[in-house]
Amino acid sequence: MWSDADEVALREEAMEWLAAWTNDGLDAISYEDLGDFHFRGKKFPLKDRQLGIRKPAGMDSALSITTTYRAPGKQRPYEDRLGGDGLMRYKWDGDDPNKFTNRGLRAAMNMGRPLIWFWGIAQGVYKPIFPVYIVAEEPDQKQFVVATDGLQNIESTGHNVDEVTKRYVVQETRRRLHQPVFRGLIMQAYGTRCAICMLRHSTLLDAAHIVPDSEPDGVAAVRNGIALCKIHHAAYDVGIIGITPDYKIGVRGDVLEEIDGPMLEFGLKGLHGSELRVLPSSKKEHPDRDLLARQFRRFETGSVARGLRADFLRSNAES
Structure with a gap:
């Protein structure tokens, strides 16, 4: 005993x-x-x-x-x-x-x-x-x-x-x-990597909700999440960057016009029009396109007044 x-x-x-x-x-x-x-x-x-x-x-x-x-x-x-x-x-x-x-x-x-x-x-x-x-x-x-x-x-x-x-x-x-x-x-789904920049340090990574868990659709499921480093998670949450249902990244218009150091230039502005670099191997675990569309509309709402929507759609058409 x-x-x-x-x-x-x-x-x-x-x-x-x-x-x-x-x-x-x-x-x-x-x-x-x-x-x-x-x-x-x-x-x-x-x-x-x-x-x-x-x-x-x-x-x-x-x-x-x-x-x-x-x-x-x-x-x-x-x-x-x-x-x-x-x-x-x-x-x-x-x-x-x-x-x-x-x-x-x-x-x-x-x-x-x-x-x-x-x-x-x-x-x-x-x-x-x-x-x-x-x-x-x-x-x-x-x-x-x-x-x-x-x-x-x-x-x-x-x-x-x-x-x-x-x-x-x-x-x-x-x-x-x-x-x-x-x-x-x-x-586990993202291999402990940021979906945007591929950073692998787990202590610098977050599980970002697409739809916040405070909302009814904010389920704690892989389809409502993306692995992001702390910088890109914060930028996503405050609407500096947005992610389309086709997994492309948009950067807010006023931020694109800013001039600052290399983090802004390459870590944020350089993302505009690019795609997520890491996705789960199982398609069932990919970010839900409907949830991404819902959140991207919110991103657009905050960006239209800054002239981003037209620029973003133009850059996507050219790519």
């Missing part, structure tokens, strides 16, 4: 190790690389090879949970989802509430133990989210309620949560779970 001190030490070392391997959660990790973790001088699996819940032998509570990778258009065996209260739901392992894996999660809930959530973003590749906490159980729906760090003291699971608290919880869940998973999916 594990002592409380040993169990706490294991969780702390595992999460510190994951933080080091993933650039403090920016990057994903493969199942193969997970095998490099050691505890007290011995290899120690952080996730189960086959089961969704990892409860080490001799330990009362579970250590990690896994959400299986789902290829575009496919469904996962279990659908882990966001509840109306902004907290995530994680399904039981099977139908038996007393199965050892479900008991392990229940014990983690009762003991307030932090867990690691491995979210599949490709076959054998996972985005680790940690720490997360089991804060409640919903037996009628055969699922547990999962909160991200800082939310574990919320006692309600949605029945009496006021709107301000609910909005906060939703925002925090997006920040702690949805955004990292979305980033992992985008980086």
